[in-house]
Amino acid sequence: MTHEVQPDYIGAKMGMWLFLFTEILLFGGLFVLFAVHLSRYPAGFHAGSATLSVPFGSANTVVLITSSLTMALAVTAVQRGERRRTLALLGATVGLAGVFLINKFFEWSAKFQHGIYPGSEHMLEMEKGQAAFYAMYYAMTGLHGLHVVIGMCVIAWVMGLVAAGRVHRDRFVTLENAGLYWHLVDLVWIYLFPLFYLVT
Amino acid sequence: MADSGAAGNGFLGPVAGAGHVRAWLFSTDHKRIGLLYLTCILVMFVVGVLLGLAIRLELIAPGETIMGAQTYNAVFTLHGVVMIFLVVIPSIPAAFGNIILPLHIGAEDVAFPRLNNFSWWLYVIGACIAVSALFTGDGPPDTGWTFYVPFSAVTTTNVGLAVTAVFILGFSSILTGLNFIVTIHRLRAPGMGWGRLPLFVWTLYATAWIQVLATPILGITALLIVAERVLGMGIFDPARGGDPILYQHLFWIYSHPAVYIMILPAMGVVSEIIPVFSRKRIFGYGTIAASSLAIAFAGSLVWAHHMFTSGMSDTAVLVFSLLTFVVAIPSAVKVFNWVATLYKGAIRLEPPLTFALCFVFLFCVGGLTGLVLGSAGTDVHVHDTYFVVGHFHYVIFGGTGFGLFGAMHYWFPKIFGRMYDRRRANASALILAVGLNVLYFPMLILGLQGMPRRYYDYLPQYTDMHVVSTVGSWIVAVGLALMFWNLWRGLRAGQRVGANPWGAATLEWTLSSPPPHHNFAREPVVTAGPYEFAEVRLDDA
Ligand code: HEM
Ligand SMILES: [Cu+2]
Numbered sequence: 001m002t003h004e005v006q007p008d009y010i011g012a013k014m015g016m017w018l019f020l021f022t023e024i025l026l027f028g029g030l031f032v033l034f035a036v037h038l039s040r041y042p043a044g045f046h047a048g049s050a051t052l053s054v055p056f057g058s059a060n061t062v063v064l065i066t067s068s069l070t071m072a073l074a075v076t077a078v079q080r081g082e083r084r085r086t087l088a089l090l091g092a093t094v095g096l097a098g099v100f101l102i103n104k105f106f107e108w109s110a111k112f113q114h115g116i117y118p119g120s121e122h123m124l125e126m127e128k129g130q131a132a133f134y135a136m137y138y139a140m141t142g143l144h145g146l147h148v149v150i151g152m153c154v155i156a157w158v159m160g161l162v163a164a165g166r167v168h169r170d171r172f173v174t175l176e177n178a179g180l181y182w183h184l185v186d187l188v189w190i191y192l193f194p195l196f197y198l199v200t
Numbered sequence: 201m202a203d204s205g206a207a208g209n210g211f212l213g214p215v216a217g218a219g220h221v222r223a224w225l226f227s228t229d230h231k232r233i234g235l236l237y238l239t240c241i242l243v244m245f246v247v248g249v250l251l252g253l254a255i256r257l258e259l260i261a262p263g264e265t266i267m268g269a270q271t272y273n274a275v276f277t278l279h280g281v282v283m284i285f286l287v288v289i290p291s292i293p294a295a296f297g298n299i300i301l302p303l304h305i306g307a308e309d310v311a312f313p314r315l316n317n318f319s320w321w322l323y324v325i326g327a328c329i330a331v332s333a334l335f336t337g338d339g340p341p342d343t344g345w346t347f348y349v350p351f352s353a354v355t356t357t358n359v360g361l362a363v364t365a366v367f368i369l370g371f372s373s374i375l376t377g378l379n380f381i382v383t384i385h386r387l388r389a390p391g392m393g394w395g396r397l398p399l400f401v402w403t404l405y406a407t408a409w410i411q412v413l414a415t416p417i418l419g420i421t422a423l424l425i426v427a428e429r430v431l432g433m434g435i436f437d438p439a440r441g442g443d444p445i446l447y448q449h450l451f452w453i454y455s456h457p458a459v460y461i462m463i464l465p466a467m468g469v470v471s472e473i474i475p476v477f478s479r480k481r482i483f484g485y486g487t488i489a490a491s492s493l494a495i496a497f498a499g500s501l502v503w504a505h506h507m508f509t510s511g512m513s514d515t516a517v518l519v520f521s522l523l524t525f526v527v528a529i530p531s532a533v534k535v536f537n538w539v540a541t542l543y544k545g546a547i548r549l550e551p552p553l554t555f556a557l558c559f560v561f562l563f564c565v566g567g568l569t570g571l572v573l574g575s576a577g578t579d580v581h582v583h584d585t586y587f588v589v590g591h592f593h594y595v596i597f598g599g600t601g602f603g604l605f606g607a608m609h610y611w612f613p614k615i616f617g618r619m620y621d622r623r624r625a626n627a628s629a630l631i632l633a634v635g636l637n638v639l640y641f642p643m644l645i646l647g648l649q650g651m652p653r654r655y656y657d658y659l660p661q662y663t664d665m666h667v668v669s670t671v672g673s674w675i676v677a678v679g680l681a682l683m684f685w686n687l688w689r690g691l692r693a694g695q696r697v698g699a700n701p702w703g704a705a706t707l708e709w710t711l712s713s714p715p716p717h718h719n720f721a722r723e724p725v726v727t728a729g730p731y732e733f734a735e736v737r738l739d740d741a
Binding site for chain 1: 312343382414416420439441443450588
């Protein structure tokens, strides 16, 4: 009834922030594991980190931060009632997310080619610290990649809502919440990048 | 039900312009969703009880009795998974929290009604996956409900599916908690300040925070088990730089707080029932409310008391042992408050109160044995013995279970507009309480004597106690059968009741029984606390 017509803006935001908390905690478990492993095998982590490609990682960081920008611009655009521009900016965000994934794909394939992937022969023979490093690498960037995919789906869905006129200048909390989610995905990467690529 | 006409049937009656089944399964009405949860939970409870009875039957004598060792492992694993993740964790919050919380605070619904329906569907999907783990793959999981690595990473049984189910159920639990927090913050009726919230709402609030903050850790743990099994990730495998103890930490960081997800709402129910049937304002409203939050907070810091024997440092053992004792304080505060409320009250021993009193007694036994386990010195002796099994059944079955049964009897007339046979209900409560003690007290003794848990066979000197315990399980079964049959009869043919058969003072009793589709026709304005009985009018038909 009443809240169908006039959604509770603050309530919706509050719900989203709580949900983001749970996402942070989900990654938090992995960050704790990372910390323990790092303190146990500093040398192995150092060596493992040296094998990752900083240019690749940096490029992806730039891509994701740019996508956060287009997302933020999309929110502003919808608030101004500029539907075409909103859609274009959201499209750009999804596109950049795609670039991120393609980049990641090449990065992972290169490692796979060297026989470094979970459960491989090579990983079994590896020095323990380095094996632990790669295990954490695949677990954390993998989970992050999964979130990128989910984020792309969410943004595509919101694009549908915008196109259908269900999200517009007087009712944009869905888009804003999708934006928050995307910023979280970006933020997690901003922590992953130095941890994996720059700890050497 | 056709005889009563749509108007008298409140939210149970048909919805205009919708098919009956659809209108239930896709309902966004919190009351209907709560009832859907309750139905599923009770079905799963019956499944769990049958598995439990099978375990007890197997243990009535040494050696093989009715099943082989591998079957036994699967049966106790499934019993644990079903009972913990599908029954007790969702039980009171998802069922009665949904039905009662908006009514309690004078709201029209929860904050996100469609999300609410979605989380019920997640529950159903999780339940289906968990049950299908029984029949597919290479045999049902045999790890115990804790899925400890390394065994869970290497066993060929269907652990992956069961863990996926746990992940989905966890997601459902998070969404429910999130919904409740926003509801309590945003949708209170005018005049319903924090100091006037019914205590059940306070416990749901504390529970919701635990659900939101602890469950994601379970999520990541479940994902990592899948990664270990499917990809050979090696995060918990020492041969590849991993560490199985880390698994235990992650698991208990969720699962200890989870025991407070199980017990806090039950405490809330008891805090509602006791003042109503003593017709007295609850003693120490503020301390009860605060102790719920204190339990939630302190309870999150004690997970490692499950790991005293796993090789932590002595300092860690000392700290976690101390913290464990700290949690006992707010729990004890609640017990004192309940007893003080009863003292010199005008007591009516109606079924809800009988269940609440049994709760208090059984919870005390469970809590005190918890202290034995919480002090590192004694825990080393009884760790992983039947003492632990006895302890947690006293708290989970005696606590959460009786809280749930109490809630079922307390809100039954409100939800269905009918009354069950009260004498029979009281009798079932007593049979259950007696059965529970016969079932679980011998386990405490067995544990002290050194009988390890999760064993399929045992030495002959333990036989007597096992026989007593198994007989207890039959008494419990009789009590449950009587209780469910009585409620079913009441549902079908019970006497009709009015709006407020117990003479309670919270808002839901101002509505007709059953409540109408959209709760309050006019937004209520709250002018008195939830336990001010002076103005209340009894309305018993
Ligand atoms: C409030 C409701 C409670 C519930 C639902 C509960 C539930 C449980 C469960 C399910 C277990 C067994 C875990 C397993 O499978 O290994 C357990 C063990 C344990 N509980 Fe509780 N518990 C509660 C309260 C307490 C309290 C108040 C204390 C201490 C003050 C406590 C201390 C312990 C300890 C130390 C263990 C570990 C025993 C061992 O494995 O050596 N519990 N509890
Ligand atoms: Cu615990």
